[in-house]
Amino acid sequence: MHRQISNYLMDKISSGAWPPGMRLAPQRELCRQFGVNRSTVVTALGQLSALGLIEGRRGGGTRVAEVQAAADEAVSSPDPARTDLLPVPSAGSWNAYVEEGVHYPNLPTVQDINRLEYEQGLIRLGTGEPAPELLPGSAMTRVLAELSRQTLPPLSYEEPLGSPGLRSAVSRELAKNGIQADPDSILITSGALQGLQLIAVGLLPRGSTILLEKPSYLYSIHAFQSAGVKFSGLPMDEQGLQMDGLAREARRSKAAMLYSIPSFHNPTGVLMNAKRRQELMEVTGQLGLPILEDGAYQELWLDTPPPPPLKALDREGRVLHLGTLSKAASPGLRIGWIVGPEPVVRRLADIKMQTDYGASSLSQLAAARWLEGGYHEEHLQHLRARLRKRRDAVLDLLQRHFTGLAAWNVPAGGFYIWLSLDKPVPLRTLFRTAHKAGLLLNTGDLYDRGDNRHLRLSYVYASPAELELGLPLLAGLIRKLQQPGV
Structure with a gap:
């Protein structure tokens, strides 16, 4: 068994799938992956170490050895087994690129x-x-069957803002929650997460600060930190974001934006009440502070409908609103949207076109039918x-x-x-x-x-x-x- 594992690991290294400097999984994880005990893994790793293919580093775990060093060690070894699989020496190491890319790795x-x-x-x-x-598998099957009978599949790119039909359907859906948004004020995204990434790189200068609830979902991803944006967390209570200290912290940090999940907050589940929402709009209005509202859970109420979204209270165009079909209808459909002033959504659409040239045309067609046909409600x-x-x-x-x-x-x-x-x-x-x-x-x-x-x-x-x-x-x-x- 240890020889099989050793050969498998050497194949990974020799093929370049595991480049020099890459850290191997801990021994306990390798034991889990291969379904063997620790002594078997230790023996297999020992063989690779003897060939100079891997090396232990203090505080850095076990890594794939630099190519030239591994080749020299294997040639001088009294039993250079599998030297035919040794990689060709290379001047570069992908590990340096992996560790120094501008986008931070996940936690x-x-x-x-x-x-x-x-x-x-x-x-x-x-x-x-x-x-x-x-998830609505049978209902979505009906949607796709209807589309297959009624129209040819859209195989071309959509407009930069997204499918006009889907944007019109989203506009009508938003109106149910009090948000009046013309289709030209809506950008279709590949899920709400892409909306966060577009805003991070497209609207905020490096070194700027955004205010947010603490704890917050944003701390678990690196869209903003990778763009050089800093966080300043504000406390919450059972009614949502606390207003005490918001204005003071906004001025101290020279905050560029406030991010909030007012309806069924992630991760706490807290629902911001109507009074607190109105206070938030008033305080940020006095500060001239834009708001990024994450409405991913707005429609997933269980007892009574929540208060209107912050965007429904917005009369100055200060609120960007994120929505998605991922939480209720289909994570795999990858359909979300950003609602905001037309110049803002056009700016974000331009960045999106540089990123992926638009969300899937087929997904947008299905999402439009899903909303228009009453399936969603x-x-x-x-x-x-x-x-x-x-x-x-x-x-x-x-x-x-x-x-x-x-x-x-x-x-x-x-x-x-x-x-x-x-x-x-x-x-x-x-x-x-x-x-x-x-x-x-x-x-x-x-x-x-x-x-x-x-x-x-x-x-x-x-x-x-x-x-x-x-x-x-x-x-x-x-x-x-x-x-x-x-």
Whole structure:
């Protein structure tokens, strides 16, 4: 077995798939990947080390050795097995490019989550997307069947702002929430995340600062930091972003923009009330401070509709509004939009054209039909009922297994429950321990670097049976980590 692993690793190195300087996965991860014990992995790595193909670095793990050094070592080796697979010496190293690109890598935990979400058998307790059984597969099949009978597929590029038909459909959908937006004020994006990236590189100068709630989803991605934009976090309470200190911090930091998720905030699930929204508009209006409103969860209310979006209160064109179909209808459709003043959306459209030349024409056609045909509203009614049932089931499980261990909010919509542990725990350790036990977590330090006592729980992905199994298991792991001396 160790020879098979050794040969597999050498093939990776010799083909260039693993370039010089690349860090190998930790031994425990290699054991998991290959399904073997540690001694087998150690033996395989020892063979590569003897050939000079890998090298250990203090504090830097095990990396692929520089090519020339590996070749010299292998030639002088008394048993240079597989020297036929050694790479040709090269003057450059891709590792330097990987580490020095202008776009920051994801946080290590986020990278782990992105990889582990596709691992079979894990119970995903923090995933921010609907479970496959909550997605409207049969309804979307009807949409596609209708389109196949009615029109030729659009195989060309769309306009820079996106399909006129989809923008008109989005305009009518926005009007239901009080947002009056002409189609020329709407830019179709490849999901709301692309909207954030376009705004980061297209509207904000390097070194500028944006205000945002803390914790915040933006801390878990690097769209703004990679563009040289800094964050200044503001505290929240159960009514949303606190107004005390907002004006003072905006002036101190010379903030260029404020980012907010007023409806069913990610990760806390908090709903900003109507009074707080009005105060926010008034304070930022006095400051002349633009707002970036993330409305990804606006329509996913469970009890009563939320207050109107900030964009619906905007009479000065200060609010950019992000929307998406990913949270309710289809993450894979990759359809989102930005609503704002026409010069702004044209600027962002120009950058988008330089990036990908527009969202998928086929996806835009399907999304337009989805909205125009009434499918979306019908699906939302069913989805809200099912999410309400799941939320209540999770709240019951928390009451049974986390009483005396943590506190939590009762979300009125969206996807998340913000679990606040009574005692802090090392969240990275909890993440690894939970993974070994078959659980995949979204820990609070992803959304606030200094956090050591929160978890983002999602009731939309794991099945009811998985939640019945996973949440009591999680409670036991937390109790164990909180014991003295652990």
